[in-house]
Amino acid sequence: MVFLLLILFTFVYGEVVAELNGRKITEKEFNVIFNTFWKRVVHLSSVKPTLKEKRVFLMDYVSKLIVLEEAQKMGLKVSEKEVKNFIRTKVGVNIKEKPVLDMIKAEILTEKLIDRLMDKEKVDFSEDKLRAYYEYYRREFYYPTSVKLLGIWAKDRKTALKVRENLLKGEEIFEEEGVKVGKSSWFSLSSLPRKVKRNFPSISKGSVSRPIRINGGYLVFKILDKREGGIIPFERAKPLIKKRILKEKRKEVFKRWFMNVLKDYRVKFYWENL
Template structure:
């Protein structure tokens, strides 16, 4: 019995020692920038990670390359984050959210700008994980939808406002004068001259090409569609717009090609009607009202917001301050 009791005491001693060693060897959890709160906006945290990412955006750098910023950069970045937080809070109040399909559509849109695997490579170079990037993308979409909801309910444009804007703005021509152009491209200047002479003599372009090409290859033909003066090279626009429908340009040498340009039709410019101009005018007025309304809403929210800032952390992040 005595030996059993000793064995229990010895095991207990070993267990106590092991627990002691474990407690001594366990390191405190590593604090990351995502754990450090630099400000609170109506109780919602703004983290050091978010602030550094915003400073990086201002500096045009990747977040991993940023350790400090100038006082104006830090101030601007923090203000953006405070405003963003207030917009997101309003979005929550209005029940706005981002669905998985919306997020996937945005991710797909970004991927389309990169070759296969290019997005992941770029994020890796910037020290950003895919999960973190998707989270940022979701927040960006949520902010956009929330801001649109705020601005949308603050702006309304009446029919009379659209008509007044239409009366006050300079009249536009819609569309600008255009000509229907066909380009004939030849191997030699001689072939081009023969075809041009037949067209000027009254042959149709197709007949002129058939007779004028002779034994040589037929020209390549490109239908360029309706073009405005701005669509054409300056050295060609004056000549082509001076031609009547059915006219042919001089023989034009450009690089290694020899061409004739045919004017096959014309659309005259005319004054834009109210019905044609109204959609664009309405959108312009709405955009201006939304921006003005959003700025007013933000100023009011900023005045009422409870914003608490950790000045000591900002000082550490600001260049030239200790």
């Protein structure tokens, strides 16, 4: 009987991947949450996760459980509208699974919690601070050469050649049957597919591409404008610098708070059971 109990205890113990204040998170519970989150949010594909990714997720999951508990103590809440807005803007796919919704709620609560903590913090946005940050991270304020492209879809090659001819003449193209005019957008030159770049006679303002065959038709592009790459001037970079400093400060404040709160929690991981 004692031997049987020992076997049962070993089996149950082996299933535990983490403990949080006595609450056991089993391998089964973790896999349900992880697999759901992985497929629904992270990859939306059959890419197989690595052991390292699973370990990082487990640590993140435990930290979010702590955030959920602490946020409740602080009276912080999340509305359904906030959850739906988060899903719409940051996830892009419909989410119904409760474990994933809980993770999303914890993400929103983390930001609310940091907002409250930041009320007591001072952020240095002095000219000297901004200038020092800019000089130290100067290379990170480089922007690549970019082109503003207008794309026009045509139903067949003959129509596409006519569109190209009119674009070369500087004429405006209007939508009609067999022709769709896209919205002009900026793209970094390095991000343009080779198939697009090689169909331009030259990468210069006003240049029009040869028709590019795609499924169901042809695309013709015109370069409406071009910006050469370089370092963003300090005055223009100021808003970006402030955002970066604020983001780093928020991370620092949350980390400090979390490490302090963590003292009240007993956390243990059983990596061998993942």
